[in-house]
Amino acid sequence: VSALACSVVIPSHERPAALERVLDGLSRQTLATDRFEVIVALDGENRASLEMLDSWRRSGRLTHLRWIQQPRRGQSVARTRGAEVASAPVLVFLDDDVVPTPHLLEAHLRGHADAEEAVIVLGDYPMVRGAADSLYQVSAWAWWEDMLFARAQSGHLSSCRDFCAGNVSLRRAVFLAVGGFDLDFSEYGGEDYELGYRLLQAGVRFVTEPAALAAHHHTTTPAGALQNSRKEGHNDVRMGRKHPELLPGLRLMRRQRVRDRAILRVLFGVPFAFDLLVPPLRRSLPAIERLGLRSIWLKVFDALGSWTALQELVGAAPPPVRHRLDVTDGLPARPPPLSADVAAELEVCAHGQPLGTVVVDPPIERPLRPHLADLLIERLEGPLARAFGEESGRATARPGPARSYQDLF
């Protein structure tokens, strides 16, 4: 058994046809089939999957094929059970809709062999597009493309969100040392990010390995995706409770509307502003009622309720980490040790003079230096211009055009 190089763990829930494609991909690896084992963790009872696995075992195409069963408890539990019975030093997690290309396992192992210390090897798994994709499929594809690109860019700041359990590998000892998946994340979503965060905190480096390539046959329907969002929201709250410093970066906090964003910014930036604002508004409610302004009363009451709830949540987040950033000679080659997931405050100065304070909100998806450059220009245009001896045309700064990928060309 000690000759095994890696254990491939695949959680699967009632998708025998998809699972069979994954097994087929694994049987065509450049790594000899007796060098790895495949552990399928069946989540919930499924006769068709069992029959399929049984015929695969009889065919002998995969030398070490095993499966375990559990009553339906979600993929994090399934992955954990699979990891528990694994015997090789490296764990490779694959989803049951992720079909590996022939070099996948070899590339994962090379990623571990090349690094001196323990690392997480992130495999690539772009979504397969169909000829007549629906808007939902197009959106899902777009999300995957952008995410996979962002985390593979040089200068990318590793985020817990880079740890996607669909195609990833790590040493079994590392997995056990940080405690594996949190089994409280019982149903769907967030459990991989949560483990990713603990791994990053433990100082484990993430490396991307483009040759560890798989095809992602995304089969979720819009209805399924919305159900998953609901569970993700649930797990976001759990994540915020466990790691309060992640609260500002949670999806829950990233409301799209400008007004909501402004409110959140004020809440995180100057929490006492609401202590000043809420009591007079609350006291004005009876007056509004007496004036018969029913709809205004309802709106104010509703807003106060949401603000109070948000304040409670925000109160749980620790204050942002503060760093000093000297830009006299431009952005330093090694900027302050920011985290892609935790909010920070930068005290920017040049020539010994303070220029102002900039809040760096998570998530940071672009390489850090261009991200910081655009943020500083947006927030501190005037002071920067004066510090660098440039004419600043206007007294008040107006945000310039939003940049996202423009620094690439």
Add this chain to the structure above:
Amino acid sequence: VSAIRPDGEHFQPVKVLEVDLARAFEGSPAPAGYSRALVLVRWNGSPVGTLELPYADGRITRQQVIRALESEEQMSQRLLHMKLRARLLGGAINAEDPLPPATVAICTRDRPHDLRRCLESLVAARPSNCEILVIDNDAPDDATRRVAAEFDVRYAREPRRGLNAARRLAARLACGEVVAFTDDDVVVDDGWIRAILRPFRVPRVGAAAGLTLPLELETWAQYLFERAYGGHGRGFDSLVVDHTAIAPCAAGRIGNGANMAFRRDLVDELDAFGPDLDVGTRTLSGGDTYALYRVLASGYRVAYNPGALVWHRHRRDYDGLRRALHGYNVGGFSFLLRCWLSHGDWQAPRVAASWLLHHHARQLAMSILRRPRSLPLDLMLAQLRGVLVSPMVYARSRSRATDDPGSHSPETADGGA
């Protein structure tokens, strides 16, 4: 004060100039016969904006450009941001990473003189992993082939008349991963090829477009097209959009056929260049917009990089301008009808309405009031005629498309040095 009056009686040609504020500039003396200049302001090569300036005391000076720039709020902010970015990030903003292998295609029809000028500029600016391909469309004689043979370029013939038929052949013959298109009546800037390819490093980018400025403003027609109609310019701010940021059928706002590039595999996959569209067919224009539309509608990004600059020689004669403006409207509105009726895209009628309201109605009112920077009334009417005939043109191009599904196979000849 703009030189535009509703009539062209006292028009004097306008010189087109470039000034790079990061480099030395001694001033530019006025050539004989010119009293004004259109100045492209650059900073370290990047376009910042254009200014129309009079030749004060017989020359244009650096101070004059800087003063004029200060009163242009957007331009001065753009320049300031460029300077601050450079100070913060140091020199290496656009590291010269390897670019995808590419093909530049020039689809030309019987304009050997223009083609020679275009090829001279292209060959001078070609990176090593880039081929140039001349598509000779509906050739009446051998002149185009002879010009192409003077340069190190590939040459092929597309006998089926139509710009899109030629583009389609270009995409089929291209060896590059990206195929960039330009017209025979342009001169490309030194950095054009690199700049039009750079956006393809961005994930999901299926097409890119660049900035088109006038090569010359010698005639009243050229001046009107650039300064009153708005020319082919799409602004000086870079842009990366997908279908969540812009209605796909409003793709014409991002780019035009004289300065655009596509991932080659997408051209086939999306059937981006329908042979019944654009110059040489009833629709007269709009093949470029349709291709960008297909890219956006499929979830890919379209990028606009103003650093990818070409200089376009606008039509010199007034009648030619009137026909071109008519053609843009025939093509533009039949394109929107195609989006709406053939692709079931209900954003199209909204885009059409907003175009009519914000462009046509406004410009018509300005023309009637004879305001400065307005088009002469007959040019406005030519545009409106184009709008009116577009439904008929769309209906006919539909019925022809069903008769002849475009299976016509062109006779091609690969040649050149």
